[in-house]
Amino acid sequence: MRVARQIGQRLVTALPSVAGVIVVTFLLTRILPGDTAAYFAGPAATPAAIEEIRARLGLDQTLPVQFLRYVGDLARGDFGASLTTGQPVLADITARLPASAELVLVALVLAVAIAVPLGIIAALKERSLIDHACRVVATAGVSLPVFFTGLLLVYVFYYILGWAPSPLGRLDVFASAPPTASGFFLIDSLLAGDVETFRATLAQLVLPAATLAIFALAPIARMTRGAMLSVLGSDFVRTARAAGLSPNTVVMGYAFRNAVLPVITTLGMVFSFLLGASVLVEKVFAWPGIGSYAVEALIASDYAPVQGFVLVMAVLYLLLNLCIDILYGLIDPRVRIDA
């Protein structure tokens, strides 16, 4: 009950940020160079034709009028329509968000599975060969631009070796999508009991997820190592060791549990910048995600999808931060969620 009230309070304090995001994205998209009407009037348009389209899009109104109309539409759950895809923005985003989320989550799980053990071992064996290896791997991963890693993986595993399926998005051309329940193909295909689609989805996911995971290794591994080092050097660990507890209990039960807080914070940050980095990965792998959607809209100075994208992202970040705060409370009882 108390927790629920605190969550409610947190959400209320988030409202001004959302309002700010709405105003800023609205203004930003208007300041950007580019004339939507001229772009969509086509190459052969006369000035009259451009004006006609401008009026039809409501862009001939003054900024305050446009803004009021935009806020009114938002209140009714109408995010406007995208001119690049021709669909309502909300429909586009609900169709594409799961694709990005699935990719980013799989990448995050993959990165954590590799980076956390790597960081712990590096901390336990400080200045050993494995510690240096950890540093090299992490630095290399974060220094390589994701589109380069992506293209390299495609070149090696698809073009040269032929192990990976063609980089054509979430599913092979001849496979059909599982019935939508969560929008996550991995989950939906299992729910439908369709093992072949599950395998096909997984096969498509491997390269893009690996690309993102390589990029995300560095912060997680380095943060785990650093946090572990400081905890391992603290008094209670020395006491535990002196009391003759098994190394396993000391490391995992005492040290790691205390080192995990900063790692969780980093995970939150990594998750948000993976969503950003996924824009390029989505381009390379023809992934029908939300990042490539926003970029295409931006190139066409198509306002509605950009505004919708930023708004959804802002809300997503708010929720993510909230989740992390709650997680803090669960891991460390000293932390409370009131802001």
Add this chain to the structure above:
Amino acid sequence: MQRRTFLTIATGLAAPAIHSPARAQARNETLLIVSESGPNNLDIHGIGTNVPGYEVSWNCYDRLITHGMKTGPDGTPYYDRDKLVPELAEDMAVGDMSVTFKLRRDATFQDGTPVRAADVKWSLDRAVTVGGFPTFQMKAGSLEKAEQFVVVDDHTVRIDFLRKDRLTLPDLAVIVPCVVNSGLVQKNAAPNDPWGLEYTKQNTAGSGAYKVTQWTPGTEVILERNEAWKGGTMPKIRRVIWRMVPSSGNRRALLQRGDADISYDLPAKDFAEMKTAGKLTLVSTPYSNGIQYIGMNVTKPPFDNPKVRQAVAYAIPYDKIMEVVLFGLGRPMFGKSSGPTEVAWPQPHPFNANLDKARALLAEAGMADGFETTLSFDLGFADVNEPICILLQESLGKIGIRATLNKIPGSNWRTELNKKIMPLYTNVFSGWLDYPEYFFFWCYHGQNSVFNTMSYKSPTMDGLIDGARMAAASGDTATYDRDVRGFVDLAFTDLPRIPLYQPYVNVAMQPNISGYQYWFHRRLDYRSLAKA
């Protein structure tokens, strides 16, 4: 859990791509096309339908008439500008001030309703009324008012001419005057959308050879053959899957691995390399009536002086552009050494790279020390525009013209063009209707259309263009030839814009794909394609 996920992914990585016999069967009847971008609207009459949307319209709708085929420059089938053949019409009778079409009696729309004259009239009315690009394109052929389209009986339509215009009939064979299922669309129209544009944006409602069965914007379009098509020979391809693959490197990899059947917007470098490798069928055809050029604003100094413009024409590194930027994939439009002016367009101009002449002309213009200017280009086509402009910038520097590059985002390019203030820029123009006077009317005429990007105005030029248009309408060949030669010559002496080359449409396909045809719209016609 984490370990298990990792292991599952690791085994997935090791497993090769899945190939089952059922899939192989599906592949033989299916064509997989990969391209950079896809349609934003399935109806060419919609607001702001993009070029990939035209491809859908072309394949899913019929027109009254279409073009026959001839053999193009390199043996590729090429649409015949002068041969109009029936599609939905079975007969066409051209009178003095009207043309009458008899419709095929057996033609039906994809939902089974027969095609009636009322549908044709409704569709043409729609094209001239909705505004924007379709209405503009109809106007190019003097098709402007709904009263021009008359239903004579259930299977006969008459189109009255507003004026004599040679472009009226060809304009009925472009993509825009497609015949739409008016009953179906009107059923799905809303009071504020009387032409049902919202419905046709998402659904194809034609009598054409294909219908869109699934469309995921930005991801894929799936088209199925219309088994009841009457507009021509039944196409061989049953199913077309058109996937959007933004990375050109991956499009190339998909082709070379044999996973994709066709792609047609690869960078020149990739295309040239694949041509050398010789494993795929590669077809390059020049854009009909299209030219990449260097334009100059002739209303403001220094480019208001023809001598300065000629100096620029002598300072362009033409051969280097062809070699380094295009890898030879373009038809040179420069360096014509001799011979009379032809009655044709595009044709090469006499200038070549010659820095001494350029310097001399600048000195004559009183600008021996050169000047500063900006050189603008559209970032939307940066892979061609940027290297061209860098080469030009370097070369202009040698004669003292110090140009700063001005990179304009694709979304802003047309706005900037419309302002007509850029002093020096590169751009491309191409017209669907392949007639010299059509090109000149839009690009050089003093009516100062959007495409007369130079703001060039010359009464002599206007007289010659108007003369050629009138002579074409009345069939006066002698006057027509004289006026066309006249305006081409004038364009090469006044030189408000300097043609560089005619771009190529580059299509790459697997060797087992046949039947590719070049069309004025430069997109794919699925109806003629076949897969062995």
